[in-house]
Amino acid sequence: MTHDPRFLFALRLADDALILGHRLSEWIGVAPQLEEELALANIALDLIGQARMLYAHAGEIEGKGRDEDALAYLRDVPDWQNVLLVEQPNGDFARTIVRQLIYSAFMAPLWRGLKASADPTIAAVAAKAEKEVAYHVRHAGEWLIRLGDGTDESHARAAEAVEELWPYGGELFEVDEAGRTLIAAGIAMDPESVRAEWNTTMDMVLAQATLARPADGWHQSGGRKGRHSEHLGHLLADMQFLQRAYPGATW
Amino acid sequence: MYTQALNAKDAADGGAEDADRMARFQARIDAEERIEPNDWMPEAYRRTLVRQISQHAHSEIVGMLPEGNWVTRAPSLRRKAALIAKVQDEGGHGLYLYSAAETLGVAREELVDQLLSGKAKYSSIFNYPTLSWADIGAIGWLVDGAAIMNQIPLCRCSYGPYARAMIKVCKEESFHQRQGFEIMNTLAKGSPAQKAMAQDALNRWWWPSVMMFGPPDSASQHSDTSMRWKIKRFTNDELRQQFIDATVPQAHYMGLEIPDPALKHDAESGHWTIGEIDWTEFKAVIAGNGPCNRQRLRQRREAHESGAWVREAALAHAEKRRRRAAAAVTAAAAE
Numbered sequence: 221m222t223h224d225p226r227f228l229f230a231l232r233l234a235d236d237a238l239i240l241g242h243r244l245s246e247w248i249g250v251a252p253q254l255e256e257e258l259a260l261a262n263i264a265l266d267l268i269g270q271a272r273m274l275y276a277h278a279g280e281i282e283g284k285g286r287d288e289d290a291l292a293y294l295r296d297v298p299d300w301q302n303v304l305l306v307e308q309p310n311g312d313f314a315r316t317i318v319r320q321l322i323y324s325a326f327m328a329p330l331w332r333g334l335k336a337s338a339d340p341t342i343a344a345v346a347a348k349a350e351k352e353v354a355y356h357v358r359h360a361g362e363w364l365i366r367l368g369d370g371t372d373e374s375h376a377r378a379a380e381a382v383e384e385l386w387p388y389g390g391e392l393f394e395v396d397e398a399g400r401t402l403i404a405a406g407i408a409m410d411p412e413s414v415r416a417e418w419n420t421t422m423d424m425v426l427a428q429a430t431l432a433r434p435a436d437g438w439h440q441s442g443g444r445k446g447r448h449s450e451h452l453g454h455l456l457a458d459m460q461f462l463q464r465a466y467p468g469a470t471w
Numbered sequence: 472m473y474t475q476a477l478n479a480k481d482a483a484d485g486g487a488e489d490a491d492r493m494a495r496f497q498a499r500i501d502a503e504e505r506i507e508p509n510d511w512m513p514e515a516y517r518r519t520l521v522r523q524i525s526q527h528a529h530s531e532i533v534g535m536l537p538e539g540n541w542v543t544r545a546p547s548l549r550r551k552a553a554l555i556a557k558v559q560d561e562g563g564h565g566l567y568l569y570s571a572a573e574t575l576g577v578a579r580e581e582l583v584d585q586l587l588s589g590k591a592k593y594s595s596i597f598n599y600p601t602l603s604w605a606d607i608g609a610i611g612w613l614v615d616g617a618a619i620m621n622q623i624p625l626c627r628c629s630y631g632p633y634a635r636a637m638i639k640v641c642k643e644e645s646f647h648q649r650q651g652f653e654i655m656n657t658l659a660k661g662s663p664a665q666k667a668m669a670q671d672a673l674n675r676w677w678w679p680s681v682m683m684f685g686p687p688d689s690a691s692q693h694s695d696t697s698m699r700w701k702i703k704r705f706t707n708d709e710l711r712q713q714f715i716d717a718t719v720p721q722a723h724y725m726g727l728e729i730p731d732p733a734l735k736h737d738a739e740s741g742h743w744t745i746g747e748i749d750w751t752e753f754k755a756v757i758a759g760n761g762p763c764n765r766q767r768l769r770q771r772r773e774a775h776e777s778g779a780w781v782r783e784a785a786l787a788h789a790e791k792r793r794r795r796a797a798a799a800v801t802a803a804a805a806e
Contacts, residue, residue: 246542254566265555370783371783374780469546
């Protein structure tokens, strides 16, 4: 299946945002404190909002009449293009926070750069998302510092979460043929250009959190090609249930 | 959202309070003045408000659970975002209300402990399960609709912090009510399966919503003091009737049937009259024997317990920072 690279680009950004937003919404009713429950819901809303604009844009580029809901609710696992990081289960609060920081620390400089995208819709989404994601970085960073430099238990949990999720960060920096075309056209950004800032953010937070940075090297990969972890199928089964059970209905 | 506590009676009635102060206090209330946190107030007034406001707060928090049950399964991205935002609003209401209760000299932690231990009550409507997406519509339309009837008069409650919190809460609740109606209306006008889903939700939520206003006036001698203190301004039956009169035509507009064969319109009074309410069910659910009482409390307790290490980490970290800052000041002074 060959897609317009611009479609794939918008879709990938949207899939990352929606899947992570969905995961965060799973915290409703079970968060460690009320204020944090509201904060996680807020971040979820930001990400779902970004995904909606991006899906609408992807649907227009594709020109086959697929709207945001067709893209979100009627694709099965192999058609999803999100990185594996965002579909990883919430785990304990430390895992959720580390997952958020790895993603947000990457997206903050990316969105900032994409404000200059040659695609005006991407640039408009970037202008909104940049402000939102800057807050997500601060929120996740502050929590990781509290957890790492908190109690023995929270330190151990935070360290384990960093170890577990670190190998999922590398996929954010991958570029394929579609990506290279768009980078050359000034629509996408080369993820390498944000690596230094991502490193700085992660190093700064990990140092203040008294946590060791795991070695880079081998990383998990496959999401951008539709090869996912076992977790995504369950997430989609939950998320897509009504649309699948009552095909064609309006909600 | 929900003010079942309006129907609870306080044990003492402040009989031992200074008669002069009581008279001045009542005169201020009669003059529609607001009572503020630092003003003198009878102990029974304080206790009544702490109980009512905290139960209201607990209801908001427990109320997040039945709706949260559908957040991950919302049928469109627009509905998903709206539902997350609604549940988030409810958490926000819980926060203002706990703050309003704190102005009366009780700590939020203590109130939360009362909820988790089962000592404090919350609105029993949340002890019913959300079985289909239509239940999310029904909760917004009926449960929030009933809550608004109770809460609009509370915007004029004699206790200032509660009244002011209610103004913001009511604005958001009325948005939720319209959103719920819109979900129901979409389903009612949808496929036969969707319409059946909407009717089933109405069948299950109608009577519990009608019961949200509490026992009939004939069986409730408890609101006299609350009425005198202008914490409560209308009786249970008055509010219930307002709700029924507003809601029945909305159901008919959507082509849905109210599950009450005795329902009829009284041309003379202009009111809708309903059949017998099954108060044995109401009492059973309040007593803890509803479909989800244990499940709801268990979920709140588990969230609280499994989040303890996070709250402890935040406190430990704040303490480390404080000590470091103090050490830095000491070191600077020594130089």
